[in-house]
Amino acid sequence: MPAQTKEEFYVRRLFDDDVPVFVDATKYVRQDLPYPLSAKKALKATCGVRTDNEVLAFSLRNYTGKQAEREVEHVESTVGGRVTAQNQLRLRMPRRTLHGLNETARALAVVLGDEVITELDGDLYVLTLTRAGNEGTLALAGKLTRSEGGFVRSEVSDADTEFELPVAGVRLRIFLRSPVRDRIIAYGFSGYLTRKPGEMETVTRATALAVNSILGLATFRMLSQLDHVDVPAVPRGNAVRQRKPAEQVTFTVPALLFTDDGTPAARGRVAAEIDLDQVDPVTGGLQLHVTAGDQLEWNPAVTDTMKFEVYERVLTETIGAMLHSAVGIDTVRDLAYDIMLGDLGAEGIARLRAATTDLPGLAAKPNQAEVRSAQPATGVPAA
Known part of the structure; x- marks a missing residue:
């Protein structure tokens, strides 16, 4: 047949x-x-x-x-x-x-x-x-x-x-x-x-x-x-050209961090950087790197049990969502293509910097975060 x-x-x-x-x-x-x-x-x-x-x-x-x-x-x-x-x-x-x-x-x-x-x-x-x-x-x-x-x-x-x-x-x-x-x-x-x-x-x-x-x-x-x-991690040893500060997009976001039971853990600002050399390997969107930075003050009562790493995923996802919303989906895709192909220029960098200015604050627990319009006050959280 x-x-x-x-x-x-x-x-x-x-x-x-x-x-x-x-x-x-x-x-x-x-x-x-x-x-x-x-x-x-x-x-x-x-x-x-x-x-x-x-x-x-x-x-x-x-x-x-x-x-x-x-x-x-x-x-x-x-x-x-x-x-x-x-x-x-x-x-x-x-x-x-x-x-x-x-x-x-x-x-x-x-x-x-x-x-x-x-x-x-x-x-x-x-x-x-x-x-x-x-x-x-x-x-x-x-x-x-x-x-x-x-x-x-x-x-x-x-x-x-x-x-x-x-x-x-x-x-x-x-x-x-x-x-x-x-x-x-x-x-x-x-x-x-x-x-x-x-x-x-x-x-x-x-x-x-x-x-x-x-x-x-x-x-x-x-x-x-x-x-x-499942997409494996990027292979080690892939050297990426180190960018000068003028070529980087770094910013801070006001944040209040809490333990799972609601105990204040830290307050201040977390540091973030948009990766201008590669996009998110799964979504194809902008890839963020979020760290504690030097503007986050911890509650002494929880420093032995709580580390920034437990908040890293939820903060990265939430800040990324805010950024994508501020920039716009179409623009994010265009910028992502430019990043993939190494075509990101000064105009694209300026657009990203503008989008990261005055982002609202976050309140986060290890497994969830919400956006808050009010900026957290400075100072060490009460025990």
Whole structure:
């Protein structure tokens, strides 16, 4: 029985609520029609899908804001004396890429078990996939080498393999078996991750980030049975250029800290810095580093039991939310792309500094924080 194939095409885009979602655009590809967008920067990714009786292939291309500006055309037309304008994207089914994914998936079928195989620059890496519900954790387990008789597996001595991020973006091909249907999932990713070109990345991190980029598409999510893949920490030893004070965005935020039972723990101002060299590896937003600084005074009665580290996560999340609200979601995304690509200039830095001026105060316990308009007074908290 001949294999039955099906093709689909999706656009990942922003709507009014600023939540990127995948939208079925298959009919636009079939009828060779331009796809309309409310704004050029609404375009976030495109994804072609090809299904047959053995392989489900996905080819996803991520777009930066600047790439979207170039790809999306602003078209004006006159109908009945009235001028109308529309942003249009010409869609193309990536059939050659999908065909290549399909062929490689069939070749790997004899060695592909419950693990994940990632192809980067022609090298094949084997990663274990540990599942906890619909959460996944990856770990590098070995390499595959092509031979006349098929594939030969070898062990790796290092915990992970590093590579330098190319200027043109990352190209990965990822293969895994669906745990719910007899299909191989073959996924091609093209685009930028969370770090800048020229910096070092690892195979495991890159694979996790690429998979998370497509989990918003229900077809991939359901057949892979994954809602999220854990992203490992940035590899150590990645030197980042030290910025001069004039190039940094540092600020302080008024804060009152309490123990879980409401006992005052500290008051004053916590110090924060916006990372201008990399974005948050999970959200893709601005990344903050929050510290106690030298303007926070502790209640002597709790200094033996309470440390700033227990507040660090909740303060980072809350200050980050305030900052994103002050800057605006669209602006945050534009700045994040500039940071990823090393394009952040003086104008962007000035915009961030303006947003960090006069932020409201916070009252925080180890697991929760709230914004307060009143500024906490100076002085040592009462015992």
